[in-house]
Amino acid sequence: MTIRVGVLGARGKVGRAICAAVEAAPDLELVAEVDKDDSLETFTAAGTEVVIDFTHPDVVMGNLKFLVANGIHAVVGTTGFDAARLDEVRGWLAGKPEVGVLIAPNFAIGAVLSMRFAEQAARFFESVEVIELHHPNKADAPSGTAYRTAGLIAAARARAGAGRSPDATSTELDGARGADVDGVRVHSVRLAGLVAHQEVLFGTQGETLTIRHDSIDRTSFVPGVLLGVRSIAARPGLTVGLDPLLDL
Amino acid sequence: MTIRVGVLGARGKVGRAICAAVEAAPDLELVAEVDKDDSLETFTAAGTEVVIDFTHPDVVMGNLKFLVANGIHAVVGTTGFDAARLDEVRGWLAGKPEVGVLIAPNFAIGAVLSMRFAEQAARFFESVEVIELHHPNKADAPSGTAYRTAGLIAAARARAGAGRSPDATSTELDGARGADVDGVRVHSVRLAGLVAHQEVLFGTQGETLTIRHDSIDRTSFVPGVLLGVRSIAARPGLTVGLDPLLDL
Amino acid sequence: MTIRVGVLGARGKVGRAICAAVEAAPDLELVAEVDKDDSLETFTAAGTEVVIDFTHPDVVMGNLKFLVANGIHAVVGTTGFDAARLDEVRGWLAGKPEVGVLIAPNFAIGAVLSMRFAEQAARFFESVEVIELHHPNKADAPSGTAYRTAGLIAAARARAGAGRSPDATSTELDGARGADVDGVRVHSVRLAGLVAHQEVLFGTQGETLTIRHDSIDRTSFVPGVLLGVRSIAARPGLTVGLDPLLDL
Amino acid sequence: MTIRVGVLGARGKVGRAICAAVEAAPDLELVAEVDKDDSLETFTAAGTEVVIDFTHPDVVMGNLKFLVANGIHAVVGTTGFDAARLDEVRGWLAGKPEVGVLIAPNFAIGAVLSMRFAEQAARFFESVEVIELHHPNKADAPSGTAYRTAGLIAAARARAGAGRSPDATSTELDGARGADVDGVRVHSVRLAGLVAHQEVLFGTQGETLTIRHDSIDRTSFVPGVLLGVRSIAARPGLTVGLDPLLDL
Numbered sequence: 001m002t003i004r005v006g007v008l009g010a011r012g013k014v015g016r017a018i019c020a021a022v023e024a025a026p027d028l029e030l031v032a033e034v035d036k037d038d039s040l041e042t043f044t045a046a047g048t049e050v051v052i053d054f055t056h057p058d059v060v061m062g063n064l065k066f067l068v069a070n071g072i073h074a075v076v077g078t079t080g081f082d083a084a085r086l087d088e089v090r091g092w093l094a095g096k097p098e099v100g101v102l103i104a105p106n107f108a109i110g111a112v113l114s115m116r117f118a119e120q121a122a123r124f125f126e127s128v129e130v131i132e133l134h135h136p137n138k139a140d141a142p143s144g145t146a147y148r149t150a151g152l153i154a155a156a157r158a159r160a161g162a163g164r165s166p167d168a169t170s171t172e173l174d175g176a177r178g179a180d181v182d183g184v185r186v187h188s189v190r191l192a193g194l195v196a197h198q199e200v201l202f203g204t205q206g207e208t209l210t211i212r213h214d215s216i217d218r219t220s221f222v223p224g225v226l227l228g229v230r231s232i233a234a235r236p237g238l239t240v241g242l243d244p245l246l247d248l
Numbered sequence: 249m250t251i252r253v254g255v256l257g258a259r260g261k262v263g264r265a266i267c268a269a270v271e272a273a274p275d276l277e278l279v280a281e282v283d284k285d286d287s288l289e290t291f292t293a294a295g296t297e298v299v300i301d302f303t304h305p306d307v308v309m310g311n312l313k314f315l316v317a318n319g320i321h322a323v324v325g326t327t328g329f330d331a332a333r334l335d336e337v338r339g340w341l342a343g344k345p346e347v348g349v350l351i352a353p354n355f356a357i358g359a360v361l362s363m364r365f366a367e368q369a370a371r372f373f374e375s376v377e378v379i380e381l382h383h384p385n386k387a388d389a390p391s392g393t394a395y396r397t398a399g400l401i402a403a404a405r406a407r408a409g410a411g412r413s414p415d416a417t418s419t420e421l422d423g424a425r426g427a428d429v430d431g432v433r434v435h436s437v438r439l440a441g442l443v444a445h446q447e448v449l450f451g452t453q454g455e456t457l458t459i460r461h462d463s464i465d466r467t468s469f470v471p472g473v474l475l476g477v478r479s480i481a482a483r484p485g486l487t488v489g490l491d492p493l494l495d496l
Numbered sequence: 497m498t499i500r501v502g503v504l505g506a507r508g509k510v511g512r513a514i515c516a517a518v519e520a521a522p523d524l525e526l527v528a529e530v531d532k533d534d535s536l537e538t539f540t541a542a543g544t545e546v547v548i549d550f551t552h553p554d555v556v557m558g559n560l561k562f563l564v565a566n567g568i569h570a571v572v573g574t575t576g577f578d579a580a581r582l583d584e585v586r587g588w589l590a591g592k593p594e595v596g597v598l599i600a601p602n603f604a605i606g607a608v609l610s611m612r613f614a615e616q617a618a619r620f621f622e623s624v625e626v627i628e629l630h631h632p633n634k635a636d637a638p639s640g641t642a643y644r645t646a647g648l649i650a651a652a653r654a655r656a657g658a659g660r661s662p663d664a665t666s667t668e669l670d671g672a673r674g675a676d677v678d679g680v681r682v683h684s685v686r687l688a689g690l691v692a693h694q695e696v697l698f699g700t701q702g703e704t705l706t707i708r709h710d711s712i713d714r715t716s717f718v719p720g721v722l723l724g725v726r727s728i729a730a731r732p733g734l735t736v737g738l739d740p741l742l743d744l
Numbered sequence: 745m746t747i748r749v750g751v752l753g754a755r756g757k758v759g760r761a762i763c764a765a766v767e768a769a770p771d772l773e774l775v776a777e778v779d780k781d782d783s784l785e786t787f788t789a790a791g792t793e794v795v796i797d798f799t800h801p802d803v804v805m806g807n808l809k810f811l812v813a814n815g816i817h818a819v820v821g822t823t824g825f826d827a828a829r830l831d832e833v834r835g836w837l838a839g840k841p842e843v844g845v846l847i848a849p850n851f852a853i854g855a856v857l858s859m860r861f862a863e864q865a866a867r868f869f870e871s872v873e874v875i876e877l878h879h880p881n882k883a884d885a886p887s888g889t890a891y892r893t894a895g896l897i898a899a900a901r902a903r904a905g906a907g908r909s910p911d912a913t914s915t916e917l918d919g920a921r922g923a924d925v926d927g928v929r930v931h932s933v934r935l936a937g938l939v940a941h942q943e944v945l946f947g948t949q950g951e952t953l954t955i956r957h958d959s960i961d962r963t964s965f966v967p968g969v970l971l972g973v974r975s976i977a978a979r980p981g982l983t984v985g986l987d988p989l990l991d992l
Contacts (some may be wrong), residue, residue, distance in 0.1 A: 111370050129933050175920075205468060
C-alpha cells in the first residue's frame with residue numbers, strides 16, 4: 001500500500017526535487033503536481049492523502065485551509081509562520097481532528113539532530129561556543145540556525161543552573177570573541193567553496209565534544225520531507241518542527 | 249550539607265587526581281584516603297557516605313563487598329566487570345536495598361554523550377563510519393570505545409531495519425576500508441601528539457553529521473566521577489554505565 | 497589584450513563548465529568550441545592561442561599533435577599519460593620550441609597545494625597518516641590522490657632519513673590500521689553526503705598538523721585550468737602537473 | 745661526535761623540560777645547567793658549544809653578550825626582542841663572525857609550518873579566514889600567532905594583487921564576523937578543555953583547504969629547539985625565526 005502524495009509548488013526548483021524524490025520512493029505515489037496557476041481541487045480529484053507545500057508565505061495559509069477542510073494531511077516547509085498563523089492552523093484542525101499538519105523551519109535531519117544533541121549536551125560542559133560557516137553570498141550573520149542553536153543551548157543551561165562559559169579575555173580586538181547570543185558566543189565564517197555548515201563546541205576539564213553538521217547540497221531537506229510524509233497520518237493535529245517525529 | 253567522600257587507591261596517579269578534585273569541590277568533603285596497605289575500616293571510622301574505587305580487578309570485589317555490607321555507596325571505575333561479577337554485586341545489594349553502586353567503564357562525559365548521540369542518530373542516515381585516533385603506544389586497534397560505539401550503532405540500525413552503509417568499492421588495497429565491527433567500518437589512526445579522540449561520521453543525501461570527542465588529558469574522567477558521587481545516594485541498587493545519570 | 501581560447505570536448509559536462517568559465521573571465525576570449533564531430537581546423541581558422549583539452553585518452557594524442565604542429569599552446573586535463581606518451585609529446589615540442597603544453601592529472605589548486613605541503617612537512621614529524629573520504633559510489637580505495645600523497649610523503653621521509661611512524665599495535669582487528677602505501681597508513685572512508693575530501697595528519701611531541709582538502713563540486717578544477725591558460729605561453733615545452741605554475 | 749649543550753634557566757619548568765630532552769638525545773650532551781644564581785662562566789668552564797636560553801627579557805641581553813663574546817652559539821626562546829635589540833645582537837656578532845644566534849618567537853614546528861603554508865596558499869584562493877581556539881584563561885584575543893598569520897596572509901595577497909575575501913553580509917549581530925586583522929577575518933574561541941589550536945581556512949569555487957595546528961602540551965616547542973641546536977653552528981650570524989632552518 002503506497003501513500004498518495006501531492007506536491008504544491010511542483011514546478012519550482014525545490015518542488016521538482018521533491019517530485020523526483022517522491023517518484024523514486026517505492027512506498028510513495030506522486031498523484032498530483034500543482035503550481036501557482038493550477039486549481040487546488042486537483043488534489044481532491046486525485047484522491048491525495050498527503051500534500052507537500054514548499055511555496056510562499058503569501059499563499060500557504062490559503063493552501064492549508066483548503067487541505068485541512070478536505071481532510072488532506074500536509075507537510076509544510078514554507079516559511080513565515082508566527083504564533084498567530086500557527087494558532088489559525090490549530091483552529092482549522094480543531095474541526096478536523098483526524099487531519100495532521102507538520103510545519104517545520106528545517107527539514108535537514110542532520111541539522112535538527114545537531115540542534116537536539118547540542119541542547120542535550122549543554123548542561124554537562126563548562127564551556128560552549130558555536131561556529132557557523134557559510135558561502136559568502138549570505139546576507140545575515142549569524143545564520144538563523146545558529147541563533148536557534150544558541151538559544152536552545154542557553155535555555156538548557158539556564159534550566160540546569162549552569163553559568164556562563166569561563167572567559168578571561170581582557171584585551172580584545174573588536175569582534176574577535178564573536179557575537180553574544182543569549183550569553184553563547186557565536187562566530188560566523190563566510191568563505192567561497194562552502195555551502196552551509198555548523199560546529200557546536202563543548203569543553204570541560206581535559207575533553208571537548210564537537211557536533212558538526214555539513215550541508216553541501218540544496219537537496220539535503222529531502223529525506224526529512226519524506227519522513228514527514230510517512231509519519232503525518234499517524235500524528236493528527238499540528239506538529240511544529242521535525243523533532244517530534246524523530247522519537248529521540 | 250556536604251557529602252562525606254572516601255577514595256580507594258588514593259596514592260596512585262588517578263587516585264591523587266580524584267582526591268584533589270574532591271577537595272576542590274565545595275559540596276564534597278574528603279574524609280578518608282585508603283591505599284593498598286590501609287584497612288577498609290578507615291571508611292567506616294570516618295563516617296564515609298560514598299567511596300570512589302579506581303583500583304584493580306584483583307581487589308575491587310573485596311572492596312565492594314565490604315562497602316555494601318557497611319551501607320556505603322560506591323562509584324567504581326575499576327575495570328574487569330563481566331556478567332558474573334555484576335550478578336555477584338547485585339546479590340550483595342539485594343540484602344542492602346538502600347545502597348547504590350555505580351560501575352562505569354568510561355567516566356568521560358563527552359565520550360558517554362558521543363556514544364549516546366551516535367546511537368540516536370544511527371537510524372536516520374544511509375551511511376556511518378567510525379574513525380578513532382590515539383597516541384602510538386596503544387596496543388589494541390580498534391579502541392574499546394570504538395568497538396562499543398560501533399556495536400551500539402549496529403544494534404540501533406538493526407532495530408530500525410536500516411541496512412548496511414552503501415559501498416561500491418571493487419578494488420581495495422588490503423585494509424584501506426578499515427575493520428568491520430558488526431557491519432560498521434572502523435578506522436584506527438595512531439599518531440604522536442594525540443591522546444584519545446573519536447569521530448563518528450553519518451551521511452545521507454547532501455549532508456553529513458559528525459560527532460567528535462577529544463580527550464587530551466587523563467583527568468577528563470573527573471567531572472563524570474563527581475557527577476556519580478553526587479547522584480549515587482538517590483539511585484539505590486546497581487547502575488551500570490554513566491548514561492542513566494545523564495537523564496537524556 | 498585578451499587571450500584567444502579554444503575548448504576541446506566543448507559540449508560535454510566538463511567542457512560546458514570550462515566554456516562558461518572562459519566566457520566569464522574578462523582577460524580571456526572564447527573563440528572556438530570543438531567537439532568530437534568538428535574539425536580541429538576550427539582552432540587555426542579562429543586564430544586560437546591556447547586550447548583546453550578535457551577529452552579522452554583515445555583522441556588526445558591526435559589533438560595534441562595537431563595543436564603543437566600549428567603553434568597552439570595546450571592545457572590538458574585528459575587522463576592516460578604514461579612515460580611513453582609524455583616522451584612522444586616532448587618529441588613534437590622539440591620541433592616547435594615556442595609552444596607550451598601543460599598536462600596535469602589534477603587541476604584542483606587546493607588538492608595540488610595540499611600534496612605539496614604534505615611533502616614539505618613530511619620530514620619534520622614522527623608520525624604521519626592519511627585519511628581520504630569520498631562518496632560511496634567510488635570503485636577504488638585508496639583514491640589516486642591518496643596514493644600519490646602517500647608516495648610523496650614516503651619519498652620525502654626517505655630522503656631525510658626519517659623512519660616509519662611509531663606504532664605499538666599488537667592486537668588488531670583486520671583492516672583497522674588501514675592500508676600500507678609505501679610505509680604510510682592510508683584510511684578510506686566511503687559515506688553518502690560526501691564528494692571528495694582528504695586529510696593528512698602529522699604528529700610529534702605535543703602537537704599535530706592537519707592539512708585538509710575538501711572538494712564539494714565538480715567545478716573545482718576550473719580555477720586551476722584558467723591559471724594554466726594564463727601561464728602556458730610563458731612556459732614553452734612540456735610542463736607536467738600544476739605545481740611548477742604555483743611558484744612555491 | 746656529540747654537541748656540548750648548556751641550558752640557561754635550567755631549573756624553571758621550561759628549562760627542566762629542555763634539559764630532559766637534551767639528555768634523551770643521543771647526539772647531544774648536557775654539559776652545563778645554569779639558573780639565575782649561577783655564573784655564566786659555568787658555560788665556558790664546561791666547554792659548551794651551544795646554549796639554550798629560555799629566560800626573561802630583563803636578563804637575556806646580558807646572557808647573549810657574554811655567549812657571543814665567548815664564541816658560544818645561542819638558541820633563544822626568550823621573548824621581548826624588538827628591532828633595536830636585534831640590531832644590538834647583530835652588532836656583537838659583527839665582531840665574532842663564526843658565532844650563530846637563533847632567536848625565535850615560536851619553536852613549535854607545526855605552528856611555524858602552518859604559518860608558512862598559509863602564506864604560500866594565500867594568493868590562490870578567493871577567500872581566507874582564521875579561527876584560533878584556546879583555553880579560557882588566555883587574556884588576549886586574537887592570539888599573537890593569529891595576528892602574525894593574518895599579517896603574513898594579507899601581505900602575500902597584497903603582493904599578488906588579490907583583493908579582499910568576498911562578503912555579502914548586510915545584517916550582522918555585533919562581532920559575528922570576527923575581528924579584522926589587515927583585512928583578514930579572525931575568530932577567537934575560548935573553551936575549557938582546549939590548549940592552543942589554530943585553523944586557517946581557504947576557499948574558492950567548489951573547494952576549500954584547511955591548515956590546522958593543534959598544540960596540546962607545553963612541550964611542543966622541544967623538537968624545534970633541538971633542531972635549532974643541531975643547525976646553529978652551520979648558520980653564523982643572526983637568524984630570526986625557525987623558518988630559515990626548515991629549508992622549505
